[in-house]
Amino acid sequence: MQNPLLYTYRRCPYAMRARMALIIADMAFDAHEVSLRDKPSDMLALSPKGSVPVMLLPSGQVLEQSWDIMHWALTQQGASDWWVGAQTDENRKWLAKNDGDFKHHLDRYKYPERYENSDRNIYRVEALQTFLLPLNTRLERRRFLGGEQPCAMDIAIFPFVRQFAGVEPDWFAQQTMPSLQRWLANWLASDLFVHCMHKLPSQITVKFPPLDTHRRLTMPIGSPIN
Ligand SMILES: N[C@@H](CCC(=O)N[C@@H](CS)C(=O)NCC(=O)O)C(=O)O
Numbered sequence: 028m029q030n031p032l033l034y035t036y037r038r039c040p041y042a043m044r045a046r047m048a049l050i051i052a053d054m055a056f057d058a059h060e061v062s063l064r065d066k067p068s069d070m071l072a073l074s075p076k077g078s079v080p081v082m083l084l085p086s087g088q089v090l091e092q093s094w095d096i097m098h099w100a101l102t103q104q105g106a107s108d109w110w111v112g113a114q115t116d117e118n119r120k121w122l123a124k125n126d127g128d129f130k131h132h133l134d135r136y137k138y139p140e141r142y143e144n145s146d147r148n149i150y151r152v153e154a155l156q157t158f159l160l161p162l163n164t165r166l167e168r169r170r171f172l173g174g175e176q177p178c179a180m181d182i183a184i185f186p187f188v189r190q191f192a193g194v195e196p197d198w199f200a201q202q203t204m205p206s207l208q209r210w211l212a213n214w215l216a217s218d219l220f221v222h223c224m225h226k227l228p229s230q231i232t233v234k235f236p237p238l239d240t241h242r243r244l245t246m247p248i249g250s251p252i253n
Pocket residue numbers: 036038039040041042063077078079080091092093094
């Protein structure tokens with residue numbers, strides 16, 4: 028049977044969450060690393076909006092949003108705990124906040140030159156106060172966003188926190204958010220994340236390498252989570 032095909036971009040946090048969901052679901056898939064400056068016409072024909080990730084299923088159905096790709100992957104046999112654990116009203120609010128206000132502040136903090144009159148420090152403070160500090164508080168009471176087990180919401184959100192932390196790593200490390208910082212560090216060290224960042228050749232379609240069986244036994248995230 029034909030594999031699903033994922034149009035992806037290595038450093039895109041939306042594409043990261045899609046790749047991690049496919050890896051968790053142990054899904055064989057083909058991947059096409061896109062150049063955002065030269066998007067493939069095949070992808071644009073499937074999804075004219077022109078953002079990644081985009082997934083073409085063997086049925087011909089096209090999934091154009093990262094959360095829809097996660098949903099599809101994590102409701103396949105064997106992965107549903109990851110999906111179910113994320114489905115609370117509170118978690119859905121976190122996703123909306125992440126993809127909404129936090130992403131808005133993150134873009135203006137990371138790329139102030141792209142926005143008029145943008146003072147990056149204003150957005151750094153906004154992101155900290157409205158998202159990161161509350162997220163730290165939430166993680167003080169639970170190891171993961173769904174409780175004691177990792178869930179889809181963790182992998183949907185941490186790539187964005189990673190991007191924020193990467194703007195000024197020293198400043199980020201100095202903030203007092205120990206639960207959030209530990210949660211992020213553990214995810215970054217996980218086999219799952221390391222594998223999802225596997226470097227693919229650009230602008231061709233290849234088979235995404237499967238995570239080997241030995242490492243899969245230590246899934247979801249091996250021992251570093253504590
Ligand atoms: N809502 C979309 C957002 C995807 C998105 O914005 N991806 C960015 C890359 S991180 C993109 O492709 N932007 C288009 C461009 O830069 O041309 C999703 O969840 O998949």
